[in-house]
Amino acid sequence: MAGYNFKRIESKWQKKWEKSRIYEAEFPSKKKKWYSLFEFPYPSGDGLHVGHLRPYIGLDIISRKRRMEGYNVLFPIGWDAFGLPTENYAIKTGIHPEKVTKKNTDNFRRQIKSVGPSLDWSREINTTDPDYYKWTQWIFLKFFEHGLAYKANMPINWCPKDKIGLANEESVGGKCERCGTETIKKDKEQWMLKITAYAEKLLAGLKDVDYLETIKTQQVNGIGKSEGALIPFEIKNPWPGRQISLAGQANIKNGGVEVFTTRPDTLFGVTYVVLAPEHELISKLKTQISNLWEVEKYIAESKKKPEQERVVEGGEKTGVELKGVRAVNPANGKDVPVYVADYVLANYGTGVVMAVPAHDERDWEFARKFKLPVKMVICPNYPEPTCPPLTAAYTGGGRLVDSGKFNGMESEDAKQAITHFVAGKKEVKYKLRDWVFSRQRYWGEPIPLIFCENCASNPKLKDPWPGRQKSKLSLGEEMNPGWIPVADLPVKLPKVKDFRPGENGESPLASLEKWVKTKCPKCGKPARRETDVMPNWAGSSWYFLRYVDPKNKKEFANIKKLEYWMGAALPSRSSKSEGGVDWYNGGMEHVTLHLLYSRFWNQFLYDIGLVPHREPYRKRTAHGMILGEGGIKMSKSKGNVVNPDDMVNIYGADSLRLYEMFMGPFDQAIAWDSKNMEGVSRFLGRVWSFAVEKEITKDSVGGRLEPLINRTIKKVSEDIETMAFNTAVSSLMIFMNECRNEERIPQKVWARFLLLLAPFAPHIAEELWSMLKHKKSIHLEPWPTYDPELIHEETFELIVQVNGKVRAKVSVKRGISEVEAKELAMKAPGAAEYVARGIVKIVFVPNKLINFVVK
RNA sequence: GCUCGGGUGGCGGAAUGGUAUACGCGCAACACUUAAAAUGUUGUGAGGUUCAUCCUCAUGAGGGUUCGACUCCCUCCCCGAGCACCA
Numbered sequence: 001m002a003g004y005n006f007k008r009i010e011s012k013w014q015k016k017w018e019k020s021r022i023y024e025a026e027f028p029s030k031k032k033k034w035y036s037l038f039e040f041p042y043p044s045g046d047g048l049h050v051g052h053l054r055p056y057i058g059l060d061i062i063s064r065k066r067r068m069e070g071y072n073v074l075f076p077i078g079w080d081a082f083g084l085p086t087e088n089y090a091i092k093t094g095i096h097p098e099k100v101t102k103k104n105t106d107n108f109r110r111q112i113k114s115v116g117p118s119l120d121w122s123r124e125i126n127t128t129d130p131d132y133y134k135w136t137q138w139i140f141l142k143f144f145e146h147g148l149a150y151k152a153n154m155p156i157n158w159c160p161k162d163k164i165g166l167a168n169e170e171s172v173g174g175k176c177e178r179c180g181t182e183t184i185k186k187d188k189e190q191w192m193l194k195i196t197a198y199a200e201k202l203l204a205g206l207k208d209v210d211y212l213e214t215i216k217t218q219q220v221n222g223i224g225k226s227e228g229a230l231i232p233f234e235i236k237n238p239w240p241g242r243q244i245s246l247a248g249q250a251n252i253k254n255g256g257v258e259v260f261t262t263r264p265d266t267l268f269g270v271t272y273v274v275l276a277p278e279h280e281l282i283s284k285l286k287t288q289i290s291n292l293w294e295v296e297k298y299i300a301e302s303k304k305k306p307e308q309e310r311v312v313e314g315g316e317k318t319g320v321e322l323k324g325v326r327a328v329n330p331a332n333g334k335d336v337p338v339y340v341a342d343y344v345l346a347n348y349g350t351g352v353v354m355a356v357p358a359h360d361e362r363d364w365e366f367a368r369k370f371k372l373p374v375k376m377v378i379c380p381n382y383p384e385p386t387c388p389p390l391t392a393a394y395t396g397g398g399r400l401v402d403s404g405k406f407n408g409m410e411s412e413d414a415k416q417a418i419t420h421f422v423a424g425k426k427e428v429k430y431k432l433r434d435w436v437f438s439r440q441r442y443w444g445e446p447i448p449l450i451f452c453e454n455c456a457s458n459p460k461l462k463d464p465w466p467g468r469q470k471s472k473l474s475l476g477e478e479m480n481p482g483w484i485p486v487a488d489l490p491v492k493l494p495k496v497k498d499f500r501p502g503e504n505g506e507s508p509l510a511s512l513e514k515w516v517k518t519k520c521p522k523c524g525k526p527a528r529r530e531t532d533v534m535p536n537w538a539g540s541s542w543y544f545l546r547y548v549d550p551k552n553k554k555e556f557a558n559i560k561k562l563e564y565w566m567g568a569a570l571p572s573r574s575s576k577s578e579g580g581v582d583w584y585n586g587g588m589e590h591v592t593l594h595l596l597y598s599r600f601w602n603q604f605l606y607d608i609g610l611v612p613h614r615e616p617y618r619k620r621t622a623h624g625m626i627l628g629e630g631g632i633k634m635s636k637s638k639g640n641v642v643n644p645d646d647m648v649n650i651y652g653a654d655s656l657r658l659y660e661m662f663m664g665p666f667d668q669a670i671a672w673d674s675k676n677m678e679g680v681s682r683f684l685g686r687v688w689s690f691a692v693e694k695e696i697t698k699d700s701v702g703g704r705l706e707p708l709i710n711r712t713i714k715k716v717s718e719d720i721e722t723m724a725f726n727t728a729v730s731s732l733m734i735f736m737n738e739c740r741n742e743e744r745i746p747q748k749v750w751a752r753f754l755l756l757l758a759p760f761a762p763h764i765a766e767e768l769w770s771m772l773k774h775k776k777s778i779h780l781e782p783w784p785t786y787d788p789e790l791i792h793e794e795t796f797e798l799i800v801q802v803n804g805k806v807r808a809k810v811s812v813k814r815g816i817s818e819v820e821a822k823e824l825a826m827k828a829p830g831a832a833e834y835v836a837r838g839i840v841k842i843v844f845v846p847n848k849l850i851n852f853v854v855k
Numbered sequence: 856g857c858u859c860g861g862g863u864g865g866c867g868g869a870a871u872g873g874u875a876u877a878c879g880c881g882c883a884a885c886a887c888u889u890a891a892a893a894u895g896u897u898g899u900g901a902g903g904u905u906c907a908u909c910c911u912c913a914u915g916a917g918g919g920u921u922c923g924a925c926u927c928c929c930u931c932c933c934c935g936a937g938c939a940c941c942a
Contacts, residue, residue, distance in 0.1 A: 213859080214859050214860070217858065217937090218858090218937065222938090224938095224941060259942080274942090317940080344940080345941065347941095349941070352942095361856085361940090429942095431941050588937075592937080662878085662879070667860090668861080669935070669936080670867075670868095671867080673866080673867065675880060675881080676866090676880050676881095677880095678880070679880055689894090726868075727869070727878080730878035730879075731877095733878055733879075734877080737878090797874075799873075801873080803922070803923080804873085806874055830909090843922050843923075845873060848873060849874080849923095
């Protein structure tokens with residue numbers, strides 16, 4: 001019989017599987033469903049490297065096991081193909097992104113197929129396909145209708161040299177990626193999605209899902225909820241005769257500011273107040289600021305600074321006092337100086353901070369630099385009479401001191417009491433900002449809105465188009481006067497000649513006057529199209545929904561199919577809303593944004609009754625990155641990219657799969673080492689030669705190998721569930737090593753080994769399975785089970801310890817009693833002499849060890 | 856700075872509080888071969904000791920809990936990832 005010819009075997013079975021379509025998901029089906037998902041790739045021009053494949057192989061193993069366990073498995077793939085690299089390539093070469101995308105996806109598809117994953121290719125999707133992005137646009141309009149999309153003035157990164165707007169990822173460290181010029185912020189009208197409206201729900205939803213703890217933490221941090229209070233500070237009028245006119249907040253009588261704080265208990269410790277440079281109060285107080293020129297100079301400088309520099313680590317705090325302006329502490333009526341400093345952020349809280357240097361690190365630092373007083377009001381070790389002098393800010397809790405009638409109160413209680421005392425109010429703030437949904441770019445989904453001057457000035461004038469509620473504006477139209485949804489989706493991306501963004505920071509689409517000029521779908525008067533496109537994140541925010549019904553022309557997905565695959569039901573049918581993708585794996589780098597965005601879309605669609613499940617993913621795990629040899633990131637420029645094509649050529653797909661799983665823990669970053677491919681390759685070679693050289697008997701009992709195969713089944717089954725693929729592979733190797741001594745093996749044992757091997761090395765397992773004269777694919781056979789009674793040998797090595805140190809080993813029967821074990825162990829050479837010293841205590845662990853504690 | 860991981864042979868890494876170093880790479884010796892490759896067999900933490908044996912020391916450092924600690928607790932050092940002036 002010939003040697004292990006992986007090339008022949010692999011191409012043979014890949015063709016057969018494709019033809020027999022054994023990996024395609026069924027619908028309808030009476031079986032239990034299973035939906036496993038990996039993050040669909042961005043098809044870059046560089047092709048796949050071995051790192052991309054790790055999560056695919058891992059989930060393929062899980063999916064294959066589920067299929068063998070009798071589930072109806074949905075394991076789909078698609079392409080997240082809109083994006084900047086393709087667009088930039090188009091700008092450079094003039095080749096249309098569509099062509100580039102086609103070429104790249106073809107290459108990716110070929111590469112992925114070459115490792116034989118059990119993907120359902122009949123459900124392949126592509127975010128750049130108009131049949132797909134029609135629904136991305138459609139969902140966007142749903143957001144619009146429900147008042148969750150709005151236009152706002154938001155800064156974009158602008159390169160003054162290239163005269164183009166840059167995406168955040170192109171403005172590296174505040175510099176233009178192409179020419180290195182420092183970018184500046186330029187205000188532009190942009191579409192926003194109101195994700196902040198879902199902050200609380202996104203937080204609450206985490207309770208029902210099974211994400212890795214670190215992933216949950218990142219979600220929580222990304223949302224950044226903090227509970228605190230708004231406290232009013234009045235601005236003292238230095239010239240009592242003169243009237244100061246200030247647009248006051250609700251609960252400030254004479255004008256002033258509200259501060260947001262999470263520590264109202266420290267209010268008596270406030271020694272100054274700080275405004276963000278952008279704060280509007282500064283211009284309103286102009287006439288009172290005696291050092292106005294200095295203040296304005298500071299503001300101008302800090303505006304020039306790119307955000308990165310403003311937030312340098314350990315950077316010296318800067319600021320300027322507003323001379324002539326004082327703020328009044330509502331707790332004690334005392335007035336404190338007011339500063340402007342850029343360590344206060346304009347877009348968080350109210351843009352004003354009450355500074356408590358004694359109990360806040362940033363304020364401490366600032367106060368030290370500007371020699372401002374530090375007043376301690378929280379004492380950590382009360383009732384000790386004296387509090388230790390502060391050498392740093394104390395940010396913990398304790399009891400209040402030097403705080404008037406609140407002295408002695410617990411800081412937690414004081415939060416409420418003091419807020420109430422100064423007529424402040426409780427307030428919750430989030431770090432999460434609304435999502436800037438516009439890109440002034442080409443290669444993205446056009447935003448399907450039209451601006452109509454006529455409708456803007458006469459909002460209720462005309463009837464809407466057929467099929468919509470008559471005489472009532474949607475929330476989106478109310479909020480964004482004149483913006484009218486396109487009636488016929490998709491809005492196809494028009495062809496352009498020049499893919500460069502426009503001179504004034506507009507999308508290349510803005511240059512297509514013919515396309516831009518259109519008729520209002522509502523009143524029929526001349527109108528203009530929105531020329532911005534959606535960000536990369538749009539298509540990936542809902543792709544997991546499309547997989548259940550990828551070819552549907554009428555809906556983004558059929559509700560029956562959604563209910564089946566997500567394992568949940570619409571509220572009208574059942575109260576079961578927990579469901580979603582059963583297992584979603586992806587990179588750690590997407591754990592904040594992509595996860596947040598897609599959870600937001602799904603929750604919104606759930607709220608408006610379009611999907612049955614509240615949360616998109618039941619379980620989320622993350623794989624570790626594969627680094628180049630030497631432990632550095634694989635990149636073209638470093639020349640350390642390992643191409644899977646080469647590995648498949650030299651060692652075969654099964655070896656590559658096995659090595660990627662064997663190299664180390666799945667969730668940890670690990671350096672590639674092609675040398676180590678030898679090990680798994682030899683293992684498969686041994687499996688092959690064993691199968692062809694040794695006798696496979698028809699015995700109906702497992703014989704000597706029965707305990708080992710049972711242990712192996714247990715280990716492999718459990719390890720797959722925890723993604724401990726490396727130890728699963730090693731236990732397969734251990735089994736094979738043990739077999740080497742055998743001249744014949746019962747088919748009963750061998751078959752179970754092949755079944756365990758099948759998810760890892762599907763081609764060789766299938767070939768060897770067919771050599772056992774099986775007609776059906778091994779991948780449709782039931783997963784083997786083990787008998788807990790059979791996993792142990794009859795005898796074991798009893799470890800004999802003296803004072804916790806191993807002194808002897810004795811081979812004894814399983815289930816030996818303590819008394820018997822003691823007898824044998826005491827006589828064991830190596831232990832006897834110690835035991836003679838006199839036993840103080842004996843510790844006996846059944847079927848494992850006996851420990852003599854001696855003098 | 857904060858949060859979460861991690862630190863074990865020459866290397867990748869294993870170990871429900873119970874034989875540390877599984878499995879693999881590499882290396883060495885041997886077998887097969889005219890020879891090499893491939894393959895197979897055996898050995899392989901360090902130091903000492905003996906013909907076999909045995910002893911001591913080793914899981915980033917230092918303490919602690921325990922009959923027994925890579926594992927649990929405290930202090931500190933280093934590496935990686937994420938967040939980063941969010942009041």
